[in-house]
Amino acid sequence: MHIDIHDEIDRKALEAMEAAMAIIFEGGLNRAQADALLGVLQTGFNGITTAKLDYGSLLTELSVSVAGTPDWQCVFSRVYRSPAGTLHRLVISNCTLKFAQIGEKSGSDYELEFAVPSEAFRMANHKHNELLKAGYRIGRRQS
Structure with missing residues (x-):
């Protein structure tokens, strides 16, 4: 079995770039982190070319694409009334993810950092279910 080393390099390089772009465009990184990741890839592939691909040009195009996107930020807020x-x-x-009493600090206040926004939403959903079981209601109105 004959393996063409240039084809194998191209395949691995494209896999790495596709994985990086998936992480970036799924919201796993902010723009500064995305730029840093692409910079690392550019350093790693600097000077490597094959007959089919010029990695420097591909990564420059990806960097321009990332730079053209707005710096994303997902924000979600919900108010709960305790029993x-x-x-x-x-x-x-x-x-x-932040959970805090409005107006003054309490012992139940906390702040958690996650690697990606989806993990923060997963934990918020878990906390939401816990609060409802504990008798909290959604919203500011008294029932």
Whole structure:
């Protein structure tokens, strides 16, 4: 069996670039992190060319594509009323989940950092279910 080393390099390089772009465009990285990742790839592939691909040009095009996108930020906020009547806010901003009593600090306040926004949303969903089981209601109104 004959393996063409240039074809194998092209295949591996394209897999690495596709994986990086999937992470970037799924929101796993902010723009600065995406630029840093593409910079690492450019350094790694600097000077490597095959008859089929010029990696420097491909990575430059990807960098321009990333630079042209707005810096994304996902934000979600929901207010809960405890059984005792105190208001609490659950907020997701990018990869950060915050839960805090509105107006004053309490022992139940916390802030968690996650690797990607989807993990923060997963934890927020878990916290939402816990709060409902504990008798919290969604919203500011008294029932």
